[in-house]
Amino acid sequence: MNSLNDGLKAEAITVVLVEDDAPTLWRLQDALAKAGYQVRAAGTLAEARACLAEGAPRVLLTDLQLPDGHGVDLIRETRQRFPDTEIMVISILGDEESVISAITVGATGYLLKDAFPTDIAATVRDLVAGHSPISASIARFIVRRTQNTPEPPPGPALNTAKLTPREIDILWGIAKGFSYAEIASHLGLSRQTVPGHIKNIYRKLEVHTRGEAVFEAVQQGLIKL
Amino acid sequence: MPGRCLPRFTNGVEVTVNGVVILDSRRDPAANRPDRNTAQIAVIPASVLHDGANNVSIKLFIWGPITGFLDRIWVGPDELLRPSYNLRTLIFVTLPVVFSSWQAILAVILGIMWVMRRHEPAYGVLAAAMAVGVGQAFLQTPMGETPFSRLNVILISSAPIESGLVLTFALLFSGWKWQRYGWIIFIPGVLLALAGLFGSQAMVRALFLYLAVPMVGLSLLIIAVVTARSMLKRRNVASLLLGCAVTIMLTCWVVDLLSVFQMMPNRIFTARLSYSAMLVAIGAGLTWRFARALNEVDGFASRLVTQVREAEEKLKASFAREEERARAAALARERTRLMRDLHDGLGGQLVSIVALSERGNGSAPIGDAARAALKDLRLVIDSMDDIGGDLMLALGSWRERAMAQLRPHDIALDWRAVTPQGLPVHPELRPWHVIQIVRLLDEAVTNAVKHANARRVTVRIETLAGADGLDRGCITVEDDGKGFEIAPDGVAAGAIKAARGLRNMRSRAARCGAELELSSCAQGTDQGTRVRLTLPHRFPDSDGAAG
Numbered sequence: 001m002n003s004l005n006d007g008l009k010a011e012a013i014t015v016v017l018v019e020d021d022a023p024t025l026w027r028l029q030d031a032l033a034k035a036g037y038q039v040r041a042a043g044t045l046a047e048a049r050a051c052l053a054e055g056a057p058r059v060l061l062t063d064l065q066l067p068d069g070h071g072v073d074l075i076r077e078t079r080q081r082f083p084d085t086e087i088m089v090i091s092i093l094g095d096e097e098s099v100i101s102a103i104t105v106g107a108t109g110y111l112l113k114d115a116f117p118t119d120i121a122a123t124v125r126d127l128v129a130g131h132s133p134i135s136a137s138i139a140r141f142i143v144r145r146t147q148n149t150p151e152p153p154p155g156p157a158l159n160t161a162k163l164t165p166r167e168i169d170i171l172w173g174i175a176k177g178f179s180y181a182e183i184a185s186h187l188g189l190s191r192q193t194v195p196g197h198i199k200n201i202y203r204k205l206e207v208h209t210r211g212e213a214v215f216e217a218v219q220q221g222l223i224k225l
Numbered sequence: 226m227p228g229r230c231l232p233r234f235t236n237g238v239e240v241t242v243n244g245v246v247i248l249d250s251r252r253d254p255a256a257n258r259p260d261r262n263t264a265q266i267a268v269i270p271a272s273v274l275h276d277g278a279n280n281v282s283i284k285l286f287i288w289g290p291i292t293g294f295l296d297r298i299w300v301g302p303d304e305l306l307r308p309s310y311n312l313r314t315l316i317f318v319t320l321p322v323v324f325s326s327w328q329a330i331l332a333v334i335l336g337i338m339w340v341m342r343r344h345e346p347a348y349g350v351l352a353a354a355m356a357v358g359v360g361q362a363f364l365q366t367p368m369g370e371t372p373f374s375r376l377n378v379i380l381i382s383s384a385p386i387e388s389g390l391v392l393t394f395a396l397l398f399s400g401w402k403w404q405r406y407g408w409i410i411f412i413p414g415v416l417l418a419l420a421g422l423f424g425s426q427a428m429v430r431a432l433f434l435y436l437a438v439p440m441v442g443l444s445l446l447i448i449a450v451v452t453a454r455s456m457l458k459r460r461n462v463a464s465l466l467l468g469c470a471v472t473i474m475l476t477c478w479v480v481d482l483l484s485v486f487q488m489m490p491n492r493i494f495t496a497r498l499s500y501s502a503m504l505v506a507i508g509a510g511l512t513w514r515f516a517r518a519l520n521e522v523d524g525f526a527s528r529l530v531t532q533v534r535e536a537e538e539k540l541k542a543s544f545a546r547e548e549e550r551a552r553a554a555a556l557a558r559e560r561t562r563l564m565r566d567l568h569d570g571l572g573g574q575l576v577s578i579v580a581l582s583e584r585g586n587g588s589a590p591i592g593d594a595a596r597a598a599l600k601d602l603r604l605v606i607d608s609m610d611d612i613g614g615d616l617m618l619a620l621g622s623w624r625e626r627a628m629a630q631l632r633p634h635d636i637a638l639d640w641r642a643v644t645p646q647g648l649p650v651h652p653e654l655r656p657w658h659v660i661q662i663v664r665l666l667d668e669a670v671t672n673a674v675k676h677a678n679a680r681r682v683t684v685r686i687e688t689l690a691g692a693d694g695l696d697r698g699c700i701t702v703e704d705d706g707k708g709f710e711i712a713p714d715g716v717a718a719g720a721i722k723a724a725r726g727l728r729n730m731r732s733r734a735a736r737c738g739a740e741l742e743l744s745s746c747a748q749g750t751d752q753g754t755r756v757r758l759t760l761p762h763r764f765p766d767s768d769g770a771a772g
Contacts (some may be wrong), residue, residue, distance in 0.1 A: 021580075023581045024577060027584075092567075095527075108529050114596055137607055
């Protein structure tokens with residue numbers, strides 16, 4: 001563990017942490033700093049933009065409800081300016097409402113605000129390693145959007161048209177609580193490829209531009225021109 | 226007293242005994258119909274007889290166009306001749322009257338039928354034919370020139386009109402559509418009527434033989450062909466009956482023709498009698514159609530009842546589906562609203578408590594409580610989600626929460642879905658069932674963390690085929706902790722707190738109709754506690770243990 005931490009320190013992984021609730025901000029900052037990440041903290045959208053102006057961080061962790069704006073805007077901007085930055089949303093409940101809206105603008109994971117310090121560090125480490133975390137309830141939400149229902153269930157809009165049947169199968173496995181190893185063996189995949197698939201799923205759910213959003217809405221028949 | 230019988234004759238006969246006329250058939254209108262084969266009996270009064278040779282002369286009147294005919298003459302006492310005479314009268318006079326009465330009834334029935342069902346003109350036509358036939362049978366031959374005598378002539382010689390009407394009926398009945406040229410069927414009948422109105426009697430008689438008789442034959446022939454075709458095509462009883470009747474009539478018509486041309490030894494006209502076969506066929510056919518229509522009505526009614534019931538069931542099902550969908554949508558909206566509220570309010574505050582408790586010293590219990598509250602919040606929100614009766618989806622989220630709970634204690638979670646599909650799908654599963662089951666499982670895991678000092682918790686998920694052929698889901702939570710003694714009443718003998726936890730688990734299982742099996746072992750290789758939850762085949766609709 002120490003040698004790993006040293007390695008991380010050596011590479012100086014930069015994290016921009018945006019959270020308006022002070023106790024939560026300290027807590028997350030502590031957990032990440034102890035794990036050896038170089039953390040720049042911000043309490044508002046303006047402070048966050050100032051942090052980002054200093055240069056591209058490796059990871060952006062942001063809350064959604066900010067005093068001077070919405071975290072979704074920050075995620076979208078960061079995604080456009082720094083395509084290599086990994087973005088994760090900090091969520092209280094890990095609910096689809098906050099997580100999915102973050103995913104559609106470019107986030108590739110979520111972090112629960114009350115997660116234990118070790119879990120916080122591990123989640124960020126996995127993210128940097130290319131493993132996007134996904135919860136059973138988020139997987140369930142996405143999978144349900146792939147099914148044709150007469151009226152879309154409430155919640156944020158989501159375009160699942162690009163997902164392949166294999167990706168939908170993986171999401172089903174996650175929704176039902178199967179581990180990556182179990183899913184891999186059920187679907188005849190290598191265990192190591194499952195996290196990559198999940199990152200792909202997130203990328204496919206992302207709506208890159210306003211124009212693309214309109215294009216996709218037309219493709220799905222949501223808008224008639 | 227000797228009598229004398231003259232069975233049949235054409236056209237008229239006068240019997241004179243010693244110059245005294247005792248019988249002149251021309252005065253009897255019924256005897257003037259050659260088609261009726263009327264027999265006559267002449268009673269010779271004793272007063273006209275005298276001893277010695279008596280002179281009996283029979284004068285035969287013939288007014289053409291058919292040749293005269295006189296059957297064998299019988300002479301004898303009345304008691305010998307009377308039975309024979311009565312029999313002939315019964316067959317050739319009384320019976321046709323009975324048939325004609327039947328024909329009159331048919332005319333009325335068919336008339337009513339046509340009035341009630343105007344779109345079936347075939348019945349109207351047949352009613353007209355029957356009425357014409359009745360007129361023919363009951364009208365008397367005119368004895369002299371009266372204002373109505375000519376009308377009588379027309380009606381009596383209306384056989385071609387009658388046969389034309391019957392032919393029209395047969396054509397309509399077999400599905401032919403009335404055409405304008407159909408009127409040619411009635412030309413012979415109209416010609417004969419005109420002759421009856423303006424021409425002489427001799428002319429009418431001649432026309433009747435040369436126009437009406439072939440017309441009747443031709444009509445019968447066409448009807449025979451039409452009914453045969455209809456019979457082959459539709460295979461119905463009515464056509465068969467009509468066909469039989471027409472065959473009989475056609476045969477009789479040929480026989481009569483042969484009689485007229487004196488090719489038969491005896492002259493008995495059978496056409497009028499054979500017409501009764503047609504009447505019987507029409508009556509039977511009508512009854513058959515009526516019965517079949519009744520059957521069809523019955524069948525239609527029962528089919529309608531079945532269809533209505535089916536449609537009702539479909540409607541009910543779709544209504545229930547719609548209601549279910551509306552309920553699910555309302556639940557989803559409510560969940561979204563609740564989620565936003567909790568996210569913005571309670572959730573954020575609980576997170577702050579967790580964060581603050583970690584900073585201060587000695588406030589770890591507060592942090593744990595806040596964390597437990599957050600966990601419960603997530604459970605409530607999660608269980609409100611529509612999982613379509615698949616409990617595996619709820620267990621998926623529970624696994625994540627359980628792992629997060631066990632990780633800081635360095636307890637491994639071994640998750641085994643033994644059967645590939647996991648648990649059976651329960652469409653009747655409601656959020657409150659999910660909450661009870663997940664809280665029960667939470668309780669088992671919490672016991673393993675707090676009281677058992679376990680290193681490993683194993684969760685087994687399987688579907689068991691029951692003895693009654695019904696599948697039941699089974700979830701087992703097992704730890705390798707220190708275990709405890711279970712008192713005979715199934716309640717843990719140890720700590721009061723643990724006992725309360727176990728009681729809670731039992732009550733939760735009972736509410737969902739699930740069976741809970743607890744086993745614990747304090748020593749040996751099997752050391753640990755096992756909680757085995759067998760789900761019901763069908764979850765109860767209402768909270769059974771709420772009271």
